[in-house]
Amino acid sequence: MSTQRLPFHERVEKALADPVLKKAVPLAQDKFRAGRIAAAELVGNFEEWRDHVSAIRMHTIENLDSYIEQFATNVRKKGGHVHFADTADEAVQIITGIAKEKGAKTVVKSKSMVSEEMHLNKHLEEMGVRVVETDLGEYIIQLADETPSHLIAPAIHKTRKEVSELFSEVAGRQLSQETTELCSFAREKLREEFLNADIGISGCNFAVAESGSVVLISNEGNARLTTTLPKTHIVMMGMERIVPGWQELDMVVSMLTRSATGQKISVYVTGINSPRKEADLDGPDDVHIVIIDNGRSKILGTAYQEALKCIRCGACLNVCPVYRHIGGHAYGGVYSGPIGAVLSPLFDGYEEFKELPYASSLCGACTEVCPVKIPLHELLIEHRKDEVEQGFTPASEKLAFKGFGYVTSHPTVYDLAVKMAHTGMGVMAKDGVITSGPGMLGGWTDVRDLPQPAKQSFRDWWKKEGKDRG
């Protein structure tokens, strides 16, 4: 599932050196942050909403099996097909199988993060099917042969100039850098693709169990065209996308759009209830819903279960001070930011993603904004604990913390250590400042100075004169 090519620290270095990211990410973050805050203020009792929606999501996750059953039964009742894919490979097989059966030449896709987990486009292209992403951001990064760098703003890292160059190549003529010209080119070009496509593939923001409906949230209208014009519609759905009923959906969608962009509601909220019925003017004849596990069910019942509540709004990315500086690609997985740092090691293991839980200052900004109250930074601490227990941390670090545990639980030893600190660390100091240190200390002093421990510690001061002052 991973898209990483370079080791973590090289990815970070590359991101930090990127002048476009340096400007674009903070700008986008500021816009999204302000939108979210304004939307929350308008609601007034936003914290109560968070509690409520968190409870809805938790209840759903705890009863996922029965809700999925209910959803699948209702879809089938209305003539849709339901497939279950345990793994990414199985999902690919199901979807390429449908494409083969339909003799598909072109597929249009509206945004689907879960499809990124299995590099679906690559698999379809390998069998000779053209795939066209129709979400504007996704279209841009498809042309650039890149992966999304933000959950809801996948091309956050591309400039207008870069977009103009990419579009000009498709157009066969030089386009300006004006947003209106670039958008109208994309609209024209994509309209053609919608009309010619054999299959439309969409994601699934929410699946309503009580009616077997798929709900898509979008701002560009491409999701509607994707799910209406082609004869066949395939829905790629992460198994945790379920909501029990329309009443719960109302709450969850309200929180999604407000937390994502600050919108009260997205431009389009599309509910798909069944394949085309006789009286319908349009719509696909065939609807296939692929319910994808791909590592999700193994999270159920673990300390990380709450991560499955995620509704993919991206609010945690927008407030994250680490994401602000490294952007999405440095995370190396399909999902970036704090939720990516939680999910990627769960999906793909610590071998591949052992650094991600440490790529956080544990400031808690993510946890504070999460509309479904996932304790994101605490799950990162949980990952760190598991990494230690499973032996993913260096022996030297292990030893250091063993020493820490010993010293801090033996006050007389601690006392001595504090006494020795001034002289001991003094060998590295000049004029009371340490500018270069060994090992872990080196990471600190690479960037900033460290004061030499005080000549007289507080505890010594207390013994000598503080006691009487206290």
Next chain:
Amino acid sequence: MKVSLFITCLADVFYPNVGISVVEVLKRNGVEVDFPAEQTCCGQPAFNSGYQKDAKEAARQLIKAFEKSEIVVTPSGSCASMIRHYYPGLFKEEPVWLEKAQKLVDKTYEFSEFLVKILKVEMSDLKLPGKATYHQSCHMARGLGIKEEPKALLGQVEGLEVVDLPYCNDCCGFGGTFAAKMSEISEKMVDEKIRNIESTGAEILIGSDMGCLMNIGGRLNRTQKDIKVMHVAEVLAQGGKQ
């Protein structure tokens, strides 16, 4: 009223003046202070790095050290937050210690929190001229929900102008071992924080957590910027001397 001071390892070793200031301020407000010598560290460095067993050793010692105290006050939002949020979890399988941990949780206060909420101090004799800005540390603001208390205290200092810090909710890049492990990212974070501090025109940066201040101060020092770094307690103590 009698209070036990939990100095925190950072202030004990690197910034004793913070502790001395806390003692002075508390005393001036009629509080008797003691310092249980058995105290060491709250265990957060180990806890946040994933070494919960080692963190627990430290936590157990801290609980023991303050067992007889009525009220514990600490000049760190981060360490207070460690106790309040994670001590009960560390001992969830040891009922006896869980009860002891909960007792410590219930009687521990961050310095500003204690002065404003418990002591309800109104100090009218403080003077410290200068333009300052306040760094709101993450664990204190988010973990303990203490944002206004330090500002309320600083507002009692005559002559001290406290300017709002833009992007005050953003982390300074400390994050304990994060600052050393992910120094390249931390560097960008602290530099952005410093740019924001500079934009206020403040000559003093005031904070409630020596971890953050050690990070920002260390970077200010490295980049040769002339901004003074002070703990809230130091401001109040110094203000009382003028």
